Amino acid sequence: MGGSLAAALSSQGACRAVVGVARRSVTLATARSLRFIHSGTTDLQQGVQSADIVVLCTPVRDILDKIGLIGAWLKPGCVLTDVGSTKSAICQAMAYLPEGVQPLGGHPMCGKETSGLTMAEPGLYEDKVFVLVPLPRTSDQALRLATSMVRAIGARPLVLDAQAHDRIVASISHLPYMLAVTLVKAAEALTEGDDLTWRLAASGFRDTSRVAGGSIDMMLDILMTNRSAILESLGQAQDHLSALTRLLQDEDYAQLRDALEAARRRRTEVFR
């Protein structure tokens, strides 16, 4: 996500300078050679101390660590934001930043289950919703700067509060992940070690299970920091799965048809 953001900002000439910060210098060399960044450093303090805007692009718990770490290094008025998948925990941590810092949460609604710089694409954010979560302390000017960054990469800014964001992503992003994992584990149990099953898996299984192939570190951080909303989603999923199962058990095909038809209609409305 960070690589794609840097690529988008650089290719649009949106910043005087895009400075990359990474753990390994080879990552920075690659990013420079791809012209994703103007300069780079493995020294976090050096990378952020003269920035007008800092975007943290790591899994949620690492973002939480970094928020605690870099506050004192940022220059007055610096906008600190992130692309983390959950917002309540991050915005809570941001509330404790030194007074001069201008924090707000960010979350671009575009997934990649592949990560790493070589998979980065400058067009990743194009036409995607980019949620911005200002804190009570966030100035209008800071929100405007973040908004213009979002627009510069072709995304559509949407201001939400952290709780509303976290409930929505629990149902449209974290629940799909848990159901994809459920599918793989159920199919695995049903195969009883017979590899034939997997040879027959076609596009339906591939798409429904795709997100189960995503990064475990990222997903565990999400599960830890959005636990209650995800548990609510899981409860709903269990209820609906039980209801569908019961209709099939009872051979109530009229009601089953209504349920399937309602889901088909909704799915078709959302993704034309």
Add this chain to the structure above:
Amino acid sequence: MGGSLAAALSSQGACRAVVGVARRSVTLATARSLRFIHSGTTDLQQGVQSADIVVLCTPVRDILDKIGLIGAWLKPGCVLTDVGSTKSAICQAMAYLPEGVQPLGGHPMCGKETSGLTMAEPGLYEDKVFVLVPLPRTSDQALRLATSMVRAIGARPLVLDAQAHDRIVASISHLPYMLAVTLVKAAEALTEGDDLTWRLAASGFRDTSRVAGGSIDMMLDILMTNRSAILESLGQAQDHLSALTRLLQDEDYAQLRDALEAARRRRTEVFR
């Protein structure tokens, strides 16, 4: 499926003649103009009576009806097969065909949630597994003819018995559908009528829910004719969904990581 099959057979020059049978003559005119078929008829008896091989390409319950209907019209030695999604009910019905007919079940493992002739593609079956289910009465010669048809369209024939086929597709095809429906219905319940949720739905939701947009008629037929295997799959899914939920409730992140990691590994092995 039928349109793509005709297109593949015609484009490969695999048959002396590909004869299309459809309810509406406009469908046949389109199929002829696309060079998917050599000739066509809306009269089922006329369409099948001189065929060496007949492939029924409709939803499962319509295939069952047609098997009962056309047996008497087929010439001696005619191979009768299908592309229906479940095989036990179809092969049972095939067992009652007149003696001279050579029946065997068929199921190409490639999905399309769009249907209709204009969506047909001659390359649909390319490199896909095509399951063939011979009956005890099926001659080697009939199996060879069906196999060569499967190879002609670029698919990979795989002989299975009906029960094994139906158990496998319950877990890799019908369960994904039921989980996709569950996802849409749970998300719908969680939105409480707020359309914002759907505006934020990104690729994760899109892919995990894709098959919920498929044909209801086709899926209901599948649910009716593969009920017990699908109920077994649904039971497994409920168990695994409950287990994942419990781990999150208990904040047992070590075990949760193991479960997610096992699913990720399996998913990555199946689809590289």
